[in-house]
Amino acid sequence: MSDLPDDITAGAMATPSYHYDLDEVRRSHARLRAALPEPSEVYYSLKANPHPAIVSALHTAGCRAEVCSPGELQAALDAGVPAGKLLYTGPGKQDRAVEDAVKAGVTEFSVDSPHGLDQLDETARRLDAPVRAVLRVNDSTPAPGQGLTMTGVASPFGADAEWILAEPERFRSRPMARLVGFHLYMGTNVPDEDALMAQFTQSAATARTLADVLGIEVELLDLGGGFAAPYAREGELASYPTLAGRLAELLDDGFPGWREGRPAVAFESGRHLVATCGTLFTRVLDVKRSHGRRVLVLESGINHLGGMSGLRRLPQIAPAVLHGEPGGEPLADAMVTGPLCTPLDTWARAAEVADVRPGDVVRVPNVGAYGLSASLLAFLGHPAPVEVVVDGGRIVQESRLTLQRQPSN
Ligand SMILES: *Cc1c(COP(=O)(O)O)cnc(C)c1O
Secondary structure, X not given: OOOOOOOOOHHHOOOOEEEEEHHHHHHHHHHHHHOXXXXXXXXXXXXXXXXXXXXXXXXXXXXXXXXXXXHHHHHHHHOOOOHHHEEEOOOOOOHHHHHHHHHHOOOEEEEOOHHHHHHHHHHHHHHOOOEEEEEEEEOOOOOOOOOOEOOOOOOXXXXXXXXXXXXXXXXXXXXXXXXXXXXXXXXXXXXXXXXXXXXXXXXXXXXHHHHHHHOOOOOEEEOOOOEOOOOOOOOOOOOOOOHHHHHHHHHHHHOHHHHHOOOEEEXXXXXXXXXXXXXXXXXXXXXXXXXXXXXXXXXXXXXXXXXXXXHOOOOOOOOEEEEOOOOOOOEEEEEEEOOOOOOOOEEEEEEEEOOOOOOOEEEEOOOOOOXXXXXXXOHHHOOOOEEEEEEOOXXXXXXXXXXXXXXXX
């Protein structure tokens, strides 16, 4: 978890601001690495936070990157990740996006259907650049104990395992897009090691069955992830003390060549790598009473954090107070909102918060993942927060995203 860097005092701090602590990114990466078997690859999912300093720190630490849009592809390349270390994923890809990725030198794609294979093959043929495809699979049963369900139910992600079994000929290698393995991603934010292991066990078994039916030798087995992390509340990263050993045994059983890289085994993570590196500092704009309740209005709302909370998908978020006059008792049952003109812009309906005043700074921990880039930045036209990169306890970079209208051609 990151505290204020040494060279800032709360009073003088620019707010709203996200602070990303690169030392914490490296610590989280080392923890995840220790939970995974060797040899294996970790793909950083840029979706969690595409900030170039974070992508670059993870690349330097040894991660590959998983991208699923033109913007994420560019962000990864700009941060110095070579195209050959990227996996391009996503359930629907524009022809132009695939073409630009192949032109940029990307050679590994996750495909979700026979059409996805054809699209990739045609593009690769046109550009005379052969590529490798992993087939994303929607397994037949939902895995137990997962957060967001991404498998075993109707879904845009992947091809149903039953479909592949019923019509294997439709999923075979194409001349310029060779099928080299499978991509399974069963669920996200799974803190329990047994539940996570159950997912990987099911995924490995499915991949084994499908490889045999399709008659391919698996070169890349992407078992996905699901590694958990706290979000916008105090807390520690989940730990998986015996996972590496259990995974090694699982792979020895189903894919005995994995220790020599046949197949290469890969995992993916966004939140576990970057959640704890990020802190949002934002100010209290107003404090008042309404119908007997205290109401706090902050300068950040769903435009700066957790835009999806407007869709009731995220837990309530309780800001932790950094700097306020220690005036009185904590306020129980306070309503905490952002500044946007919609009742959806609510952090908490009944939170316990310190007795803050307008102008005080509050601190929201563990928002390095799904923070700013997962928010409704364009909605209502407030400026974006400053993004501050901290390395070795010092500020090394400050920047701010802007949205600008430009002619479209
Ligand atoms: C979102 C996503 C991830 C990252 O999920 P986290 O919960 O942030 O680790 C990884 N792989 C795929 C395919 C995803 O869609």
